Amino acid sequence: MLERIGSPADLQALTPAELDELAAEIRGFLVDTVSRTGGHLGPNLGVVELTMGIHRVFESPRDSIVFDTGHQSYVHKLLTGRQDFSTLRKRGGLAGYPSREESDHDIVENSHASTAVSWAAGIARGHTLRGEEDRCTVAVIGDGALTGGMAWEALNGLAGSRDRVVIVVNDNGRSYAPTIGGLARKLDGIRVDRRYESFLGWGKRTFAGRGRFRNFAYRSVMHGKRALKGLLQEPSIFADLGLKYVGPVDGHNIAHIEHALAQARDYGEPVIVHVLTEKGRGYTPAEQHVADRFHAVGKIHPETGLPIEPSRFGWTSVFADEIVKVAEERPDVVALTAAMLAPVGLQPLADRYPSRVIDVGIAEQHAVTSAAGLAFAGMHPVVAVYATFLNRAFDQVLMDVALHGAGVTFMLDRAGITGDDGPSHNGMWDMALLRHVPGLRLAAPRDEPSLRRAFREALDVSDAPTVVRYPKGAVAAPLPAVRSVGDLDVLASYGGDASVVVMGLGSMAGTAVSVAEKLAAEGLDVLAASxxxxxxxxxxxxxxISGAELVVTVEDGLTDAGIGEEWAAFARLAGARAQWSHHGVPREFLQHASRAQVIDRIGLDPSAIADTALAALARD
Structure with missing residues (x-):
């Protein structure tokens, strides 16, 4: 069946039985391929019928379909002619998120959540202004992404407009973990309402017999005291904004999905379609794994869901262990995260001290400013997020935390080059951005001991923000100092007074040692430090650096305005005469590839850095 689908148009001629067969085949395809490549399995298993329904009702790419977040777009890729998943998220293969380079059917590449409704609002208004009223815009947003404030700003802006926007709320009760907060409780009330099944049956009959959504809305009001009226009035959170609402709809029944979407499409104004789906549906290991329904996986055994290569002890695990130890000693320590409790290592703390862990949903801005409030109230908050996601709350770091001298510690997981998740997930911007925040102190530990130590030292700062950043993956072997010079650790020294000093920041400390070894093999006196x-x-x-001819800095953040440039500017102002050579990430969006491949391409491998250093010395 799947081989017969080269574009969404090929779905139109399929019978209901064939659609069900195709859905089953797609699930089997996803389990088979993603288990070999790794990727976002659970979210895509949950949106098979929903995506098929969307593509049968709407005409992509003339109708724009925006996914929020893009990790639920694998089925969309399959139905739009991209069925080679053998190199998913690998260099030269399919991206793990929508990609305009891959297809005209893809709109938004940024996989940061809660943005789709704003995109859809802008696209739809553009169509209206151009007189293209026959085009519709669809935003597919998960209930987890609706916890983000930006989504509600967009919904508020859409209220009262006459643009053709259909907002599909894919409600599976989860983001990475169960969706939290008042919105989740509101949707829960609809999801478990016993009147739900009778609504589905009535809705199907109504949709079949009426050609306009206006009639559907009118009849729901006119049912007076009937159970249906109560159910349709339940989501007042949307109705109070002036938005039409349809649902809830069984997200695994293609006929029901199509009826609801067709009515929303034809209404001609913004409509919310509330669809209930099950994350990980159809894959037994996912359905039985309550924790995350196999949100993202590495290479796994498809029969069991167990990893082929068990993950090594990683940076996140070090933090997870240390914050529990600290919390036992300090009752003032409280942790916050943005819908990423387990991925950033806060689950053990939540299990031990549940009242001292706050998951705000996908709302980084709220997390940061509420942390400032906690600091004012006498606590020491620890905000744990991926480095790329702190970009979204830079203003709050600057104006709410730093301006007010709040003692807030930020633990930035996945800092630096992450690789296969693509351009939006590389945590490469944090150091260049944050070093401009007055009073902020930033640590880049190189190994497990320095991470544990930096975290505790950060917690001792009560009058300014502190940041500790660390990479994705396994922790490197410890790199003990052979001696210290002030706050700098010398990791390796070759020869007498060093003519070359190689500085490695954070995870690049090991690279600095390798560069020093290569330069020493060329007969140079060199030391590596961090x-x-x-x-x-x-x-x-x-x-x-007092006796050095050349200072080399290596960092996995932006080279421009990075830490190396800050150190060099300081040294020059102080009269130091050494020349400097900076190595880091160029100011560009890095396409998906393994971390090693990215490092090789941008010249951050030891051989390339050593060659550059030798060339600089030769010119001098």
Missing amino acids: ATWVHPVPGGLLEL
Whole structure:
């Protein structure tokens, strides 16, 4: 069946039985392929029928379909002619999120959540202004992404408009973990209402017999005291904004989905279609794994869902262990995250001290400002998020935390180059952005001992924001200092007084040691060094580089305006004469590939850095 689908148009001629067969085949395809490549399995298993229904009712790409977030777009890729998943999220293969380079059917590449309704509002208004009233715009947003404030700003802006927007709320009760907050409780009330099944049956008959959504809305009101009226009035959270609402709809019944979407499409104004789906549907290991329904997986055994290669002890695990130890000692420590309790390592703390962990949903701005409030109230909040997601709350870090001298610690997981998740997930912007925040102190630990130590030192700062950043994946072997110069640790030294000093920040400390080894093999006197606290400029820098001809900095953040450039500017102002060579991430969006492949492409491998250093010395 799947081989017969080259475009969404090929879905139109399929019978109901064939549609069910195709849905089953798609699920089998996803389990088979994603288990070999890794990727977002659970979300896509849950939207098979929903995506098929969307593509049968709407005419993509003339009708724009925006996914929020893009990790639920695998089925969309399959139905739009992209069926080679053998290199999913690998260099040169399919991206793990929508990609305009891949298809005209893809609109939004950014996989940061809660943005789709704003995109849809802008696209739809553009169509209206151009006189293209026959085009419709669809935003597919999960109930988890509706916890983000930006989504509600967009819904508020859509209220009262006459643009053709259909907002599909894919309600599976989960983001990474169960969706939290007042919205989740509101949707829960609809999802478990015993009147739901009778509504589905009545709705099908109504849709079949009426050609306009206006009639559907009118009849729901005119049913007076009947149970249906109560059910349709339940989502007052949408009605109070002036938005039409349809639902809830069984997200695994294609006929019901099509009826609801067709009525919403033809209404001609913004409509919310509330669809109930089950994350991980049709895959037994996912259905039995309550924790995350196999949200994202590495390579797994498809029969059992067990990983082929068990993950090694990683940076996240170190933080998870240390914050529990700290919480036992300090009752003032409280943690916050944005819908990523397990991924950032806060689940053990939540299990031990549930009242001291706050999951705000996909709302990083709220997390940061409420952390400032907690600090004012005498607590020491720890905000744990992926580095890429703190970009969304930069203003709050600057104006709510730093301006008010709040003692808030930010633990930035997945900092630096992450690789296969693609451009929106590389945590490469944080150091260049955050070093401009007055009073902020930033640490980039290089190994497990320095991470544990940096975290505790950050918690001792009560009058300014502190940031500790660390990469994705396994922790490197410990890199003990052979000696220290001020706040800098010398990791390796070759020869006498060093003519070359190689500085490795954070996870790049090991690279600095390898570069030093290569330069020493060329007969140079060289040392490799690192600092745990990299901003402000660490004490001892001028002393360490006093006799050097060349200072090389290596960081996995932006080279422009990065930490290396900050150190060099400081040294030059102090009269240091050494030349500097900076190595980091270029100011560009990095396409998906493995971390090693990205490092090789941008010249952050030891051989390339050593060659550049030798060339600089030769020119001098």
